[in-house]
Amino acid sequence: MPKVSMTVNGKAVSAEAEGRTLLSSYLREGLGLTGTHVGCDTSQCGACVVHVDGKAVKSCTMFAAEAEGAEVTTIEGMAAPDGTLNAIQQAFQDHHGLQCGFCTPGMVMSAAALLEENPTPTEAEVRHYLEGNICRCTGYHNIVKAILAASGQDVSGIAAE
Amino acid sequence: MYSFDIERPTTIADAVAALGSDEAQALGGGQTLIPTLKQRLAAPAKLVSLSGIAEMQGVCVADDGALCIGGATPHAVVAREAAAAYPALAALAGQIGDPAVRNRGTIGGSLANNDPAACYPAAVLASGATIVTNARSIAADDYFDGMFGTALEEGEIIVEVRFPVPEAASYQKFLQPASRFALTGAFVAKFADGVRVAITGAGEEGVFRWSEAETALSHEFRPDALMDLSVSADGMIEDLHGSKAYRAHLVKVMTARAVAAAAG
Numbered sequence: 001m002p003k004v005s006m007t008v009n010g011k012a013v014s015a016e017a018e019g020r021t022l023l024s025s026y027l028r029e030g031l032g033l034t035g036t037h038v039g040c041d042t043s044q045c046g047a048c049v050v051h052v053d054g055k056a057v058k059s060c061t062m063f064a065a066e067a068e069g070a071e072v073t074t075i076e077g078m079a080a081p082d083g084t085l086n087a088i089q090q091a092f093q094d095h096h097g098l099q100c101g102f103c104t105p106g107m108v109m110s111a112a113a114l115l116e117e118n119p120t121p122t123e124a125e126v127r128h129y130l131e132g133n134i135c136r137c138t139g140y141h142n143i144v145k146a147i148l149a150a151s152g153q154d155v156s157g158i159a160a161e
Numbered sequence: 162m163y164s165f166d167i168e169r170p171t172t173i174a175d176a177v178a179a180l181g182s183d184e185a186q187a188l189g190g191g192q193t194l195i196p197t198l199k200q201r202l203a204a205p206a207k208l209v210s211l212s213g214i215a216e217m218q219g220v221c222v223a224d225d226g227a228l229c230i231g232g233a234t235p236h237a238v239v240a241r242e243a244a245a246a247y248p249a250l251a252a253l254a255g256q257i258g259d260p261a262v263r264n265r266g267t268i269g270g271s272l273a274n275n276d277p278a279a280c281y282p283a284a285v286l287a288s289g290a291t292i293v294t295n296a297r298s299i300a301a302d303d304y305f306d307g308m309f310g311t312a313l314e315e316g317e318i319i320v321e322v323r324f325p326v327p328e329a330a331s332y333q334k335f336l337q338p339a340s341r342f343a344l345t346g347a348f349v350a351k352f353a354d355g356v357r358v359a360i361t362g363a364g365e366e367g368v369f370r371w372s373e374a375e376t377a378l379s380h381e382f383r384p385d386a387l388m389d390l391s392v393s394a395d396g397m398i399e400d401l402h403g404s405k406a407y408r409a410h411l412v413k414v415m416t417a418r419a420v421a422a423a424a425g
Contacts, residue, residue, distance in 0.1 A: 065167045132262060
């Protein structure tokens, strides 16, 4: 089986992959990085979102071989090495931006991509950007609130629902 | 998925050579093909990824004013980089799927697949664009060939799409909210020598030009010019999301909205 090499969370990695090995499988089974979740496996739900060369992609709908040589960031790469959460993760905790938590890795990765493009989005822009991330608990309200808070905006006027 | 090999050439010539082998298939952004493979609806022996070919990436304006988009350019790049030269096309690209899909899906992949509800075919047909392959140039009017059918030969690659830029244009999509494809979408493009109207999501044979609307709008570019036209339900798609009559109605509504947006 051929080896596929890339940089994941700043570290050079290499693992065997078939042609049909998805990036999500490569990360989870090849590297043991199970923070990236596979929800629907049909590119609808967004639980598997990671960044490839700085762009949010659904890792269940990209082959590992297509990421050869790329810089990949997963949810495991978001906190500081000492475990300190980044601003988005901390905001999800502070504002209870999760219920069961299954969609959270993809939500955080999409939120990071959004804030990179648009550092102070409106509530409508956040909701629009999350079109491809489904929360089966329907806990969108606090997810949106957490992302607005992470962008440094005042969310004290938004009711906790 | 069935097992297959994957190659990632870095030049068009190498990609064409790789596609010459038995049961080889091109892979664009994979946002349709990968789900298809997962369902075992396709069984290529080899996938040839086009994502590593630098000469098929990017957006530029040619000397004749045409907007040129590399076949492997993702929707997100078109949404950003075509915004100044051809805002209606950039807006269309920015409404395909969701942000993560737009970072992978490509214009060439969309056109090679020719999904009857895809957005890009409407832009290409309404703009009178030219599909440039590794072998030839194909006019939009000769390219689309029924549902999921195109003029592409086996192993032929879309390396570039050239769009003449209209004086005014708009794409209005009635969103099918689960798939984010067009339940019906209308692209209206007004050129100095006339108006072109292309409809996606509605016809059983895929994207088509609405010639009666083109004649009426070429005479008078206002939504009211469509008032007396009617669209036959014959040949429209019917599924659980909408009947033939519903789609025929949407053709007129969405075209009128596109004219209003373009004229505004």
